[in-house]
Amino acid sequence: MKARIHITLKNGVLDPQGKAIQSALGAIGFDGVDDVRQGKFMEIELAETDETKARSTLEAMCEKLLANTVIENYAIDLGD
């Protein structure tokens, strides 16, 4: 089973890298970019075929390693 995990900065957490990307977009002529927030995207192949079990494992992965919940949120998409 394939899982896609999006890790994003929580609201209110400053994102200097996003700001730098926003400024670079402006510098190369893309006007009207109001904000950029940088995050992480991971694709994970799991041997597990049961969706409920897979989701629970992925949540544990996010809590323990993949995200730092002090500053980050995570979202899990399951499926092909």
Next chain:
Amino acid sequence: MKTAVVVFPASNCDRDAAVAVEKVTGAKPAMVWHGDRDLPEVDLVILPGGFSYGDYLRSGAMASLSPIMEAVKRHAGRGKPTIGICNGFQVLTEAALLPGVLMRNANLLFVCKSVPLIVENNNTKFTHNYSQGGTISLPVAHHDGNYFADDDTLDRLEDEGQVVFRYADNPNGSARDIAGIINKGGNVLGMMPHPERAIEPQLGGLDGLPMFEGLLEAVN
């Protein structure tokens, strides 16, 4: 004073820490590989600076799950002095031994220079040889030193005297100019500046020595 320095893959200040400890205590610290599960019986554990696991995912994230960290948590849990310097501070926050997180520097630049620091709390095992409110100079060398925590946590740190060092001239965007914090129990210190790199007049100055000398007095 018996000391252990934990060595992670890509630690690069482990030997600096060992030299500083030996200079002050006369005893070589045990260098403990991150893959070990046990620490020798020691008074002080140092998590050194460096770029453990190449800073992959988040600085300190992988190292915080190394096998040795369970032993480090037991050592800290017994109230014994534990210090994380630079990457070691990042590891301590990722391991939840200290609150908050060290994010990418606000100006996105790697900062490498000596910086003035204000000693905000000299009533700790680590800082009692410094003057309260005094200014010292220590080197910093990091890309991810921008301390962040939510306002409630920051208020609590301030109220409980857990902010130990503050930047006089904030080099990285840290919330409330925080350079170093201590846990509530007063035995786990995390700081981005490098006291172990300030033990020789020719190299980084001498302002790191009082910390190691103070620890020696505190545990003996």
